[in-house]
Amino acid sequence: MRYTPILMAQHKPASLPTVKRLPSYLHIVEAALREGKEYISGTVIADELELEPIQVRKDLAVTGIVGTPRRGFPVRELIQCINSFLRWNQQTDAVLVGAGNLGTALLGYGEFQKHGLNIVAAFDPAKQKAGTHMNGVRVYSLHQMQDRVQALGVRLAILTVPGEHAQVVSDLLIQSGIQAIWNFTNVKLKVPPHVIVQKEDLSSGYAVLSVKVGLQNAQDT
Template identity: 55%
Template sequence: MTNEKVSAAPSVRRLPGYLNIIRAFQEEGGEYISSAAIAKELDMDAIQVRKDLAITGVLGRPQRGYPVEELLTAIERFLGWDTARDAVLVGVGNLGSALLGYREFNLHGLTIIAAFDTDHRKIGTVIHGVKIMNGRTMDIQLSRLGIKMAILTVPAGEAQETANVLVQAEIEGIWNFTGVKLAVPVHVTVQNEDLSSGFAMLCIKMHNKRGIRGINGG
């Protein structure tokens, strides 16, 4: 099971991208979509698309492709996005503010219902429709709200301390943008986000396209 999880991770990462394409296709009235059509939109291989979609349990039909409605439902259910997910955001700096206004999240069932900061100039204000609450009383507020997921965008120096408070308040999942490796109990899930990963991919692809060298760095 553990190995299976690791190997499926890249497939899971690609599912949100598939969702966008399949939704757009549905809005245009399409009932069946082929793996080739999806692959073309994403500049991918159709075999990889079929492999990725297989994890949702929906199979394409010969000559027709995937039933769009069934595929959308299956992907959303697989990701747990069929039920809305409420989260809080902790640390309303530049990145935190940007994420509060990131509209794609709503499409994916993620609703940020409150944000926390310790800066008194921010507390009580509303940013992109989200109220900023006092970070010093976060433990009490979280218990009251019954939230299980937190987006962590505090400065690196405050990351572990803040994570400790989140764990105490029975948060089960932390989406960690701080760049700090967090120590949490085994029942808590941490997803580390590093925006530089995409930059690494861009650099490599540009190198390859220029023909300076191949992927093997030779």
């Protein structure tokens, strides 16, 4: 029996918070599989993540999974449904621009590979890096970027350059056919409407941490 990700098929995406929570559900369900479990209940997942069970059930419903009363969700099918909804069972080629510390950290982040992200080339302005390999990925000079991106037919770029170069590099990438940018810089990129930008912003997490630590200190005094 296959569970089709119905909402995706109808081009009706789930809410952003739901999509953001799916990877944490996947972690827990994969752990359950490793422990040999066949079923997992929404309540168990909810307890683990300190969420309401109704929230978990609503979120998982977008993947098309169907639970069994009193037994919960079948573990293998649930993993397949989440991966299918997120398209993590398909391979997506990407290039990475900016092979500094953050870029190198991302090149070595095994989770991405596991989820189909295949970084096929990296680019960096530093001449001494050109021709080397970082975590198995070949680094090219920035001058070769446009030619290589076009030749590879890649549509996704991961941007880890210093902020002051972000817009220029983004423009060049889009000229070369890039249609989606995963932006790790602190710059709000200006892009044409057909280009997707997903911005990672560590200061959001830091804001939450700051407020929590502030409340903790207030309770201590």
